[in-house]
Amino acid sequence: MGKIEWTPALSVGVEIIDQEHQKLISLCNKLISNVKGDKDASMITESFKELRAYTVYHFDNEESYQKKISFPEANAHAQEHAKLKQDVKAFQQSLYREGFISEESVIAFLKKWLINHVLYQDMKMKTFLKLQE
Numbered sequence: 350m351g352k353i354e355w356t357p358a359l360s361v362g363v364e365i366i367d368q369e370h371q372k373l374i375s376l377c378n379k380l381i382s383n384v385k386g387d388k389d390a391s392m393i394t395e396s397f398k399e400l401r402a403y404t405v406y407h408f409d410n411e412e413s414y415q416k417k418i419s420f421p422e423a424n425a426h427a428q429e430h431a432k433l434k435q436d437v438k439a440f441q442q443s444l445y446r447e448g449f450i451s452e453e454s455v456i457a458f459l460k461k462w463l464i465n466h467v468l469y470q471d472m473k474m475k476t477f478l479k480l481q482e
């Protein structure tokens with residue numbers, strides 16, 4: 350089963366944000382490889398922690414950037430970030446409850462969680478910036 354891959358289609362046209370998205374993808378892949386083959390539960394916990402911490406860091410940066418460029422949908426975007434933070438926390442908690450998680454379900458969750466957001470929400474920044482040119 351594959352990992353999550355960065356493609357140019359994910360570029361929002363802002364270098365620092367693209368770099369942070371790439372880092373997020375690499376943390377997602379680290380989590381996926383720790384889930385693979387029944388690795389030590391503490392490694393899974395660690396990679397979840399790392400992913401969540403970087404998510405908070407990235408969302409904060411992105412929200413500041415949106416304020417700086419006067420992105421009109423900044424408030425709605427911040428609400429979506431808040432929901433994504435809750436979703437990843439809920440997913441992590443369900444892992445604790447069930448004690449097992451399949452690689453497929455982690456990949457499916459992370460793809461939907463991160464990639465959909467980047468493609469459909471973060472991409473609106475690209476559209477907005479293009480209009481300012």
Ligand SMILES: [Fe+2]
Nearest residue numbers: 411466470471
């Ligand atoms: Fe975002």
Ligand SMILES: [Fe+2]
Nearest residue numbers: 370411467471
């Ligand atoms: Fe983002």
